[in-house]
Amino acid sequence: MRRGWFVTAGAFLVLFAGTIYLSSKLPLLDALGPGPGFFPLILALLGAVLAVAMIVQLVREPEAPTGAPDPAAEAFMPDGGAMFRMIGIVVLLAAAFAVLDPLGYRLTALFFITLMLLVLGVRNYLAIGLVALALSFGVFHSFYYWLKVPLPIGEFGL
Amino acid sequence: MFDTLQYLMAGFAAAMTPTNLMFAFIGCFLGTLIGVLPGIGPAAGTAILIPLTFQLDATGAIIMLSAIYYGAMYGGTITSVLINVPGEAASVITCLDGHAMAKKGRAGAALGIAAIGSFIGGLVATVLLVVVATPLSRLALSFGPPEFFALMIVGLVLVTSLAGNSLIAGVLMTVTGLLISLIGLDPVRGAPRFTFGIPELFDGFGFIPVVMGLFGVGEILATAEKPYREVIKTSLSGLIPSRDEWRRSMGAIWRGTGIGFFLGLIPGVGAIIPTFMSYIIEKRLSKHPEQFGTGVIEGVAGPETANNSYANGAMVPLLTLGIPSSPTIAVLMGAFIINGLTPGPLLFQERPDLVWAVIASFFIGNVLLLILNLPLVGLWAKILEIPYQYICAGTLLFCMIGAYSINQSIFDLWVMLGCGVIGYLLRKLNFPLAPLVLGLILGPQIEKSMRTSLEMSAGDFSIFVTRPLSACLLALSVAILVFAAMQLAPKEIRDPNAD
Numbered sequence: 220m221r222r223g224w225f226v227t228a229g230a231f232l233v234l235f236a237g238t239i240y241l242s243s244k245l246p247l248l249d250a251l252g253p254g255p256g257f258f259p260l261i262l263a264l265l266g267a268v269l270a271v272a273m274i275v276q277l278v279r280e281p282e283a284p285t286g287a288p289d290p291a292a293e294a295f296m297p298d299g300g301a302m303f304r305m306i307g308i309v310v311l312l313a314a315a316f317a318v319l320d321p322l323g324y325r326l327t328a329l330f331f332i333t334l335m336l337l338v339l340g341v342r343n344y345l346a347i348g349l350v351a352l353a354l355s356f357g358v359f360h361s362f363y364y365w366l367k368v369p370l371p372i373g374e375f376g377l
Numbered sequence: 378m379f380d381t382l383q384y385l386m387a388g389f390a391a392a393m394t395p396t397n398l399m400f401a402f403i404g405c406f407l408g409t410l411i412g413v414l415p416g417i418g419p420a421a422g423t424a425i426l427i428p429l430t431f432q433l434d435a436t437g438a439i440i441m442l443s444a445i446y447y448g449a450m451y452g453g454t455i456t457s458v459l460i461n462v463p464g465e466a467a468s469v470i471t472c473l474d475g476h477a478m479a480k481k482g483r484a485g486a487a488l489g490i491a492a493i494g495s496f497i498g499g500l501v502a503t504v505l506l507v508v509v510a511t512p513l514s515r516l517a518l519s520f521g522p523p524e525f526f527a528l529m530i531v532g533l534v535l536v537t538s539l540a541g542n543s544l545i546a547g548v549l550m551t552v553t554g555l556l557i558s559l560i561g562l563d564p565v566r567g568a569p570r571f572t573f574g575i576p577e578l579f580d581g582f583g584f585i586p587v588v589m590g591l592f593g594v595g596e597i598l599a600t601a602e603k604p605y606r607e608v609i610k611t612s613l614s615g616l617i618p619s620r621d622e623w624r625r626s627m628g629a630i631w632r633g634t635g636i637g638f639f640l641g642l643i644p645g646v647g648a649i650i651p652t653f654m655s656y657i658i659e660k661r662l663s664k665h666p667e668q669f670g671t672g673v674i675e676g677v678a679g680p681e682t683a684n685n686s687y688a689n690g691a692m693v694p695l696l697t698l699g700i701p702s703s704p705t706i707a708v709l710m711g712a713f714i715i716n717g718l719t720p721g722p723l724l725f726q727e728r729p730d731l732v733w734a735v736i737a738s739f740f741i742g743n744v745l746l747l748i749l750n751l752p753l754v755g756l757w758a759k760i761l762e763i764p765y766q767y768i769c770a771g772t773l774l775f776c777m778i779g780a781y782s783i784n785q786s787i788f789d790l791w792v793m794l795g796c797g798v799i800g801y802l803l804r805k806l807n808f809p810l811a812p813l814v815l816g817l818i819l820g821p822q823i824e825k826s827m828r829t830s831l832e833m834s835a836g837d838f839s840i841f842v843t844r845p846l847s848a849c850l851l852a853l854s855v856a857i858l859v860f861a862a863m864q865l866a867p868k869e870i871r872d873p874n875a876d
């Protein structure tokens with residue numbers, strides 16, 4: 220957990236340092252008063268100071284005795300099965316977004332739901348098929364035709 | 378006052394048309410469903426359902442989304458009582474006594490008193506909303522840019538200082554939210570900022586994909602690592618509390634109503650604090666405080682009433698000042714903006730028909746919630762038995778539809794996914810997400826107010842302290858920050874149990 224806070228504070232510091240650099244390239248003041256770079260610069264400076272303060276606070280915090288288990292650190296990383304599910308969710312979402320335009324909503328949702336349920340541990344294949352059909356073709360019909368919500372139709376007309 | 382009543386009557390006439398009644402009913406039903414489903418909170422739930430309102434007129438859309446909001450605030454109670462998992466953060470405290478009552482076979486009474494308390498709290502809070510809305514919006518009309526700037530700073534400072542156990546982390550999240558809101562075209566000069574030549578970034582990051590990512594995908598990822606909880610099989614027949622339970626609950630309900638409404642008026646307080654405060658007060662006032670946590674009905678009645686009273690009270694700063702109190706209210710504000718409306722005092726002048734129809738719909742919505750929740754409690758319990766894997770897959774799909782359909786943009790989907798992963802990691806590290814969301818939605822307005830103020834004073838910053846109201850509000854912000862720093866200073870910044 221401590222390492223996580225260090226990394227996060229460091230990431231914030233890099234983000235704010237980058238923002239300070241980019242803001243300084245924008246006009247800070249003009250004839251009417253503050254320019255486009257003024258507010259981001261003030262905010263990024265404040266953020267950078269706070270990120271440094273967080274790092275200092277972490278450095279000064281007493282560390283756990285050597286060899287003693289750190290329950291917070293253990294709790295931070297999920298176990299193997301949970302990690303598989305979480306990575307599966309992220310990868311499947313990314314894959315679905317990548318193919319949504321060429322395949323269209325219905326085919327994308329059909330594959331996405333089928334694979335997602337398998338990743339989440341469902342092994343009732345009839346239920347998987349029915350749910351995937353309902354959430355792909357059924358939801359498309361409801362949203363596209365009844366609620367007039369625009370959803371992508373891919374190169375196969377689906 | 379006569380004007381207010383006239384407007385309210387006209388609002389009732391609009392809200393009670395068959396279509397608007399139907400929208401309120403659908404909203405209450407979907408909201409309760411969102412509250413019931415674990416892994417999807419009111420903020421993400423309301424955001425996901427925004428596409429459903431695309432074909433509606435502005436009044437119908439806002440009525441439905443408001444109903445989804447307060448429906449979700451009630452729905453979380455059901456999971457707290459039956460599976461000891463709060464459907465949304467405000468129902469955390471209900472787990473203590475609500476679930477203990479369920480284990481004793483009194484789940485019906487716990488859910489019954491929660492529904493009745495929510496009804497009373499919501500109704501009284503809406504009456505109070507009607508009373509304060511007009512004078513407050515008239516007062517707000519006298520505000521200039523410096524006063525609005527100072528008021529929004531107070532709101533952000535409150536959110537920041539109350540959101541978590543580390544003031545530094547809270548302010549960092551607020552600053553990050555404000556900075557993200559600045560991506561895109563500068564609102565005053567129209568110059569592009571931090572767009573890196575990417576056309577999609579000229580309009581900035583969409584608020585809805587960010588909220589769906591942080592609170593929808595992030596929550597799903599967090600829930601995916603937890604084991605699935607069993608629903609308690611208990612009798613739900615005794616929904617009406619016993620005479621003794623009524624006697625013990627009435628005081629808690631009235632106190633919860635007052636606590637919820639008045640804390641709802643303060644921008645930034647959030648829904649958790651009123652419920653915890655109500656619980657603490659009931660425990661202090663009880664002759665048997667040691668019994669709290671073992672299934673005491675006051676421990677359910679007070680917080681649940683405060684929760685719904687807060688939900689209606691929190692509409693006051695949104696409608697009269699244009700300041701959201703919580704991420705869910707910020708989503709509602711986003712829905713107003715999508716419909717071409719800017720919440721705030723001018724809305725009472727420009728669209729009184731819409732504002733009063735929405736306020737009238739709160740009364741109707743509270744009645745609908747009571748009708749929905751008492752007889753249908755068995756249905757909600759059945760929904761809880763749906764395996765979580767199906768809910769998770771369906772929720773992610775609806776997140777995809779919701780984020781895509783606002784701008785028909787694949788880029789928004791990537792934003793949602795990125796925010797989901799970041800939101801999950803920040804949640805694990807106990808960084809508060811509410812300040813980020815409020816910073817994101819208030820950022821453009823804060824910058825615009827600040828720059829307009831400075832243009833008024835030809836760049837002289839003393840304009841913020843020479844105007845009495847602005848000076849008082851800024852002094853209040855400083856006082857809140859100092860007080861919060863003193864409160865939080867002795868604590869470690871990373872206490873996993875602090876929330």
